[in-house]
Amino acid sequence: MALGRWTLLLLLPVLRYRILAVELSSQNVQPVVQEFQNVELSCVISSTKSANPRIEWKKIGAKETSYVYYDSKMQGDWAKRATLHSRTSLMISNVTRADRGVYRCEVVAPDDTNIGAEININLTVHVKPVAPKCRVPQSVPVGKSATLHCQEKEGFPEPTYTWYRNSEPLPKDSKTSPKFVNSSFTVNSKTGTLTFSEVQKGDTGRYHCIASNNVGSAQCEEHEMEVYDLNIAGIVGGVLVVLTVLLLITVGICCAYRKGIFAANKQNGNSYKTPAKPDGVNYIRTDEEGDFRHKSSFVI
Template sequence: MALRRRVLLSLLLLLLLPLLSYRILAVELTSTNMHPVVQEFQRAELSCLIATTNTAHPRIEWKKIGKETSYVFYGGKMQGTWVNRAQLHSRTSLIIFNVTREDKGIYRCEVVAPEDQNIGAEININLTVHVKPVAPRCRVPQSVPVGKSATLYCQEKEGFPEPTYTWYRNSEPLPMDSKSSPKFQNSSFTINTKTGTLAFSEVQKGDTGRYHCIASNNVGSAQCEEQEMEVYDLNIAGIIGGVLVVLLVLLLITVGICCAYRKGVFVINKQNGNSYKTPAKPDGVNYIRTDEEGDFRHKSSFVI
């Protein structure tokens, strides 16, 4: 039995030896952080480490992958926009200084080791850059009548991750729903923290005030300037009175025009310069038309 076990172990070692030698001869890469997240204008380290290799001086390359692949490190030196703000660290890792939002994306670390059986290896590092929001753009109506709906807007397009929004009235934060706070029971608004809208279904006099919005993410926050919104009462009696006055004026104008027509103020006699009136014919005179003599008259008592 002992002999058979030794034979089986020997055969197993013979079978595993090629695999072990392949493992030893293969270049292998690892990373301490495959998804680094940094703030804009900070320092970013893209970790790429050679775990195993038999090549003393492997070739190192870094590329940024996207619609168009760009070389970051090639031929032993930095390329493109990275020349003055990036360098290699620990032989293969990449450090980028003063990171901008344009630097986010996938970077590929490639190592070529000619003396290894598996001469090449690569890993992808996904760099995320967080951006602080800028001052959002706010739109607040200047005046709204009581009982009407109104919407206030707050938008910011620079921050990453996308910011959330908080509204303030007279420097006091507003809840997401007015009904959720006893202090705002007399109001009727809701806030969408993702889109930045503050919507009133029916504004009340108590909603008058100075409004501003703050956009925030995990990097920072920014706010817009305060804007005044006035809520005023509708003067129904005044509106009705104004309409009646307008109708009365229109009625008087119509009556005046009708009277003027009746009195002939707007009748205009036009006479053509070449026109003439035919003389009235005396009673008892008949006119006969002839080609030679023209018209001649005769009395009814004329007898042939």
């Protein structure tokens, strides 16, 4: 009996401290909401002695912390779409993806021994995907590889991708379906790529993909991909024709050189020749007069 009294006396300061300390709790510290809907960030004062404790809400960012509720009023953009609910909880309407993050509820109770308390609420906002961008090659020769791309950057959580050909969904691996036994493709549902190791004529068709998450889905426009036969005989024939033409031109040039056609053309070309001197005329060149012509009968 005496031991029980001593134990009570020892625990009394601790019990008194807990009774006089402000305490906070929350119904949900990890709320999840869809974009453009409303959400309540729960913050409840479990115990306090103060009649009018000071309440503050902050959004904790990686680089800076901003006030949401301070000095008994909403701050900035929050004044248009946020209110206090049940004295301390924060109600946000028309939530956007920019609202996701960590929010801190802080309560200061001057009459309590432990005057301050805080609790963090991590808000997650789910965003519906928008129409993804698809890249599909227009034409591919039979037997060649091909990759189709589908990408969407707005949805959260990150969407998964499903490819369709002629409005029919494609499996992740063509080998797993008897319907696509003649194809050789794989689909990466995380990256949105559809890869053919060797395309076949049966792979020709209209392709589109759908990006989806737990909020919704969106699809890209259809794109036509044509698979054509590679005309090997025609290509070889064209190469042979070009080689034959080049051979004939070379033979013709060689024959022209042998017959002297190019040499004759060179001799027949215009060239300057020094005029011949008439018989019986001698030239004496002087610096002042140039050429002085006289006949052989001229006598000094």
